[in-house]
Amino acid sequence: xxxxxxxxxxxxxxxxxxxxxxxxxxxxxxxxxxxxxxxxxxxxxxxxxxxxxxxxxxxxxxxxxxxxxxxxxxxxxxxxxxxxxxxxxxxxxxxxxxxxxxxxxxxxxxxxxxxxxxxxxxxxxxxxxxxxxxxxxxxxxxxxxxxxxxxx
Amino acid sequence: xxxxxxxxxxxxxxxxxxxxxxxxxxxxxxxxxxxxxxxxxxxxxxxxxxxxxxxxxxxxxxxxxxxxxxxxxxxxxxxxxxxxxxxxxxxxxxxxxxxxxxxxxxxxxxxxxxxxxxxxxxxxxxxxxxxxxxxxxxxxxxxxxxxxxxxxxxxxxxxxxxxxxxxxxxxxxxxx
Numbered sequence: 099x100x101x102x103x104x105x106x107x108x109x110x111x112x113x114x115x116x117x118x119x120x121x122x123x124x125x126x127x128x129x130x131x132x133x134x135x136x137x138x139x140x141x142x143x144x145x146x147x148x149x150x151x152x153x154x155x156x157x158x159x160x161x162x163x164x165x166x167x168x169x170x171x172x173x174x175x176x177x178x179x180x181x182x183x184x185x186x187x188x189x190x191x192x193x194x195x196x197x198x199x200x201x202x203x204x205x206x207x208x209x210x211x212x213x214x215x216x217x218x219x220x221x222x223x224x225x226x227x228x229x230x231x232x233x234x235x236x237x238x239x240x241x242x243x244x245x246x247x248x249x250x
Numbered sequence: 251x252x253x254x255x256x257x258x259x260x261x262x263x264x265x266x267x268x269x270x271x272x273x274x275x276x277x278x279x280x281x282x283x284x285x286x287x288x289x290x291x292x293x294x295x296x297x298x299x300x301x302x303x304x305x306x307x308x309x310x311x312x313x314x315x316x317x318x319x320x321x322x323x324x325x326x327x328x329x330x331x332x333x334x335x336x337x338x339x340x341x342x343x344x345x346x347x348x349x350x351x352x353x354x355x356x357x358x359x360x361x362x363x364x365x366x367x368x369x370x371x372x373x374x375x376x377x378x379x380x381x382x383x384x385x386x387x388x389x390x391x392x393x394x395x396x397x398x399x400x401x402x403x404x405x406x407x408x409x410x411x412x413x414x415x416x417x418x419x420x421x422x423x424x425x426x
Contacts, residue, residue: 142386155351156386159377184384186284220254 128168135174136161138191139181148191283403284384290317290394291382295372298349298357305346305372307398314424316345316417317392318368318408319380322356324388330407331364337413338367343393343421347371350380350388393417395424 133150141152149157160181167177181189193199233241285291294306307317318334320327338345347368349357354373361371374380383392386405393402402420404412 156377156380159351159381163378163381182284184284184381185386186384 128165131168131174132161132164135164135177139178139189140191142185142189149189283400283405285400286403288400290392290398290400291379293372293374293379293382295374295379298347298354298361298371298373301354301373305370307394310346310394311398312396314343314396314421315394316343317348317394318345319348319350319383319385319388319390321350321352321388322360323352324350326407327389328360328364330389330409331360331367333408333410333413334367335365337408342418344369348380349373350385351375351377391417393420393424 136150137148139149141147141149141154141157143154143156144152147157149160164177167180172180178190187193187199193202195203290307292307294304297303297305320331334345345367347370349371351374354375357371357373361368377385383390389407391402391404391408392400395401401424402416404416406412408417
């Protein structure tokens with residue numbers, strides 16, 4: 099039983115090391131480049147998967163096309179442009195900076211600056227609140243009155 | 251009462267607002283087509299019925315027409331099919347079929363059994379041209395104007411509402 103469990107574990111470990119992928123052995127370098135590029139691209143069928151990981155039919159077609167373009171000597175930029183032209187911004191995991199994405203790109207920095215400013219204001223206010231301030235003449239007089247007043 | 255204490259409450263309400271919008275928003279909804287208002291990509295593909303003949307969108311210049319992406323393996327296309335047959339009878343606009351990554355025999359059988367709404371159908375067996383059109387699934391429908399520009403894309407099955415409220419008025423306007 100123990101040996102069986104060991105064998106099963108081994109199968110999974112070794113299986114994990116060599117994922118089942120259509121991988122032309124002679125072109126490992128190209129395949130690696132294809133993987134790296136498709137990691138940055140989104141599959142349009144299973145929207146939350148990268149083009150590299152998606153098992154969808156369309157993703158397979160796109161990977162084939164990317165391989166062919168790489169073999170034809172196209173640069174990564176050219177291939178991304180090719181896909182962007184057809185599928186729009188959605189295909190890019192890193193969206194381009196343009197008027198509709200300003201909020202996305204710069205929003206966090208605006209929040210950071212705003213938050214820092216608020217924190218600064220708060221700390222300044224707090225320092226003023228806890229600072230020892232000498233009593234004014236009027237306040238001293240009133241305090242004395244309160245303290246000497248007969249409690250009857 | 252310290253006004254600052256209200257800030258977490260306000261932030262919480264804003265967050266709930268975002269969640270509410272998010273819940274009502276279909277994450278698999280339609281995407282804006284990158285090809286809208288751009289020339290329909292050129293292609294030359296064999297016809298389904300007679301593969302010795304080809305068809306190219308160039309032949310449609312000067313006409314407003316519909317290109318409908320379909321396949322026999324696609325369930326929503328089967329739902330859409332009877333509607334297409336009916337629309338084709340109204341003869342308001344010619345419908346051309348784009349048979350995507352399909353088996354020829356299965357596609358022909360479907361048309362024989364359920365009627366053929368298409369003037370003609372082209373076969374994109376390996377899905378290469380579909381990539382040029384940014385097809386992500388079937389069915390998809392494109393309205394192409396007289397200059398060969400894509401004016402409309404629907405990445406959902408057509409129904410009565412879409413046909414009457416979106417496609418027919420658009421075709422009418424483009425034909426003027």
